[in-house]
Amino acid sequence: MTLRELLRDTVKKLFPVSGESAPIEARELVSFVLGRRIGFSDGETGLSEEQTEALDALVERRLAHEPLQYIIGEWDLMGLTFCVTPDVLIPRQDTEKLCEEAEALIRERACRSLLDLCTGSGCIGIALAKRTGIETVLADISEAALAVAAENAKQHGVTARIVQSDLFSAFGGEKFDIITVNPPYIPSEAVDALDEEVRREPRLALDGGKDGLDIYRCLAVEYAAHLNENGVLLTEIGFDQGESVPELFAGNADVKVMNDDCGKPRVVIIEPRSKRAEADGESGC
Ligand code: GLN
Secondary structure, three states, X not given: OEHXXXXXXXXXXXXXXXXXXXXXXXXXXHHHHHOXXXXXXXXXXXXXXXXXXXXXXXXXXXXXXXXXXXXXXXXEEOOEEEEOOOOOOOOOHHXXXXXXXXXXXXXXXXXOEXXXXXXXXXXXXXXXXXXXXXXXXXXXXXXXXXXXXXXHHHHOOOOEEEEEOOOOOOOOOOOEEEEEEOOOOEOXXXXXXXXXXXXXXXXXXXXXXXXXXXXXXXXXXXXXXXEEEEEEEEEEOOOOOOOHHHHHHHHHXXXXXXXXXXXXEEEXXXXXXXXXXXXXXXXXX
16 A cells, blocks of 8 residues: 555544544554654655554544554644653643743743643643743652653753642642642533543543642642742633633732633633732731
């Protein structure tokens, strides 16, 4: 079979599960089997029997609803390729909004220290470290996720401190110029109703408790104590949390909501107004 025929055949097989993404997914899987990106001029290349069999096995996994990104073991964010395993959330393009806003603030304010909480694969913190050179800490409650983050930091030549922490629990009185977080924010019941592919991702990275706001409530209590003067917290939110999340912080902070490219609220930028918030932080969460 030529590559062209194989691609066409693969798209057809993937269609029942992948739908309109079938052509992109077929190309990803064939590229993975060949060990190189394929181009249009490759159409007449022949494939070995071994390669065809390897591809069949991958297609079977995809037809059993395993996410494409876990099959090929990597995905891109901010133009960088990150290693992903079922221990971490797959990077979403939506999250580039958080990275772009954070990068702009890091440059504008000459921030020198970044804490990326709920780091998962490390994609946000590593992308920011790589693009700005900021001193970076990657933290997560999941040790398995941190192993993936460590691998990604190494791959990208980023020297980051990697800390296992339940939100701020491991950080004592430590402060940062900027904190980023893409927490789990989907209401528990909604997680159960998600596509089978998304439910293959770690529940820990998706489930934000009954109303999806559990982690934001904890952040609101503690974050100000971990920010330096003029420090800022950026968090991703769900499309319908553009009012509920800001409300949790608005009492003693300036809060701005930024929309993503689809015009949906996606990022909240929070700047504490007074040092009073720091004292409140002592109560823990
Ligand atoms: N954006 C992810 C989704 O739509 C959720 C990620 C998260 O909970 N942080 O599935």
